[in-house]
Amino acid sequence: MVCSSYLRSLIIRAGNTGIFTKTRVRLNNIQWSLHAVPALGLNYTWRCEFRRCLKMMVDSGAAAKRGPVTDLLLDKDDDGGFVSGGWKSEDRKLSCGYSSFRGKRATMEDFYDIKTSHIDGKSVCMFGVFDGHGGSRAAEYLKEHLFENLSKHPQFLTDTKLAISAHVFISVEDEMKHQISLSLCESYQQTDVEFLDSERDSYRDDGSTASTAVLVGNHLYVANVGDSRTVISKAGKAIALSDDHKPNRTDERKRIENAGGVVMWAGTWRVGGVLAMSRAFGNRMLKQFVVSEPEIQDQEIDEEIELLVLASDGLWDVVPNDDAVALARMEEEPESAARKLTETAFTRGSADNITCIVVKFHHNNNADPAKIPA
Structure with a gap:
């Protein structure tokens, strides 16, 4: 049983973060963000029905030239340490759903973030899954700061011009790819430095993945x-767009040993026998x-690309890439797909926190709105 004083403090904290808000909210010219919160520590078994979902949407800072006013969906709550929700773009070309579950762990160390805006006239959507270890602070910090740092990076989506350097011609597209990749690398490492600095007086030494x-x-x-993962479905085939950073990867082991590690x-x-x-x-x-430099892959979204799945290793430990894509394709709504993946991982025996985001691409511009997930 949860003691009354502890329960009362949880209710106060929930009220302060807007968990119990049941009204419709409008944000004026700001970028919006969805994020997970640690579970309330209530008991949960696999028999618990995934009845209701919580849509927590919290505004955060954004770069200049932000998008139009965005309506937030109504909040819904669940009593089992489980949250899910969904969103679709105004042009109905994109919809996404997320699902996050504490699972068999006593605490919740997974976080996620979803942002959308217009920067320099370009539509930008950002999706992230952060799996903490040794505590939740690092993952929470990434949710709060990583995309903010990226959107403020001076070379992120600047007006790309034809570049000629040392008599080498660089196309506009290649220059943009270079700028975005550079922004991602520098923003990742900047965020890591800032997190470590914020924790310099702490005795904790937690960390987090970021996909x-x-x-x-x-x-x-x-x-x-880290070992969270991103997979796309291309014409029904699962293709991993990230490679888990495991110490036994030949290149990773060599890098660690060259740096004096073991x-x-x-x-x-x-x-070091630890991580x-x-x-x-x-x-x-x-x-x-254990560096924070990301590996980056890029992919043009054409009509063969159906969906995208980002998830923590609580999913990937028990659900292979092919299974994840097959399960996600069976559901019309991405939120339902995300929930199904989370539930499947749990029933298959995952002992970890489980978090996933499913993004679906709707290539038919004239699609019937009624057939596109709300």
């Missing part, structure tokens, strides 16, 4: 640190070896 997808018009950039077996391959991933935010004591 992010940035959609600029019809071009997708996936940046990954990879050893301790139930699984671990950096089961080779890249992460935070982890001050291992920072020389």
Whole structure:
């Protein structure tokens, strides 16, 4: 049982963050953000029915030239440490759903973030899953700051001009790809430095993964640190757009050993016998070896690209890429797909927090609005 004083404090905190808000909200010329919150510590079993969902949408800072006023969906709550929700773009070309579940863990260390805006006349959507370890602070910090830092980066979506350097011709498209990749790398590492600085007086040493997808018009950039993962469905085939950063990866092991570190077996391959991933935010004591530099892949979104799945390893540990895509394709609404993936991972025995985002692309501009998820 939860003591009355503790329950009362939770209710107060929930009220302060707007969990119990049942009204429709308008944000005036600001970028909006969806994010997860730690579960309230209530008991949950696999028999619990996924009855209702919580849509928490909190505004956050954005770069200049933001998009139009956006209506937020009504909030809904659940009593089992489970949250889910969804959104669709105004032009109905894009819809997404998210689902996050504490699962068998005593605490919730997963966070996620979804942002949309217009920057320099370009439509930009940002999706991220952050899986904390050793505590939730690092993952929460990423949710609060990573996309903010990215959108404020001076080279992110600047007016791209034809570049000629040392007699080498660089196309407008290639120059934009270079700028966005540079922005992602620098924003990741800037955020890591700022997080470590914010925790310099703390005795904690938690860390977090980050798997992010940035959609600029019809071009997708996936940046990954750690063992969360991003997968697309192309004509029904699952294609991973990130490669898990595990210490036993040949290139990662070589990098760690060249830096003076060691990879050893301790139930699984671990950096220094401690950390089961080779890249992460935070982890001050291992920072020389466990870097926050992302690996970046880009993908043009054409009519063969159906959907995108980002998830923490609580999903990927028990649901292969092909299964995830097959399950997501069975659901018309991305929120339903995200919930189904979360539930499937739990019933298959995942012992971790489970968080996923499903993004669906609607290529038919003249599609019947009634057939596009609300």
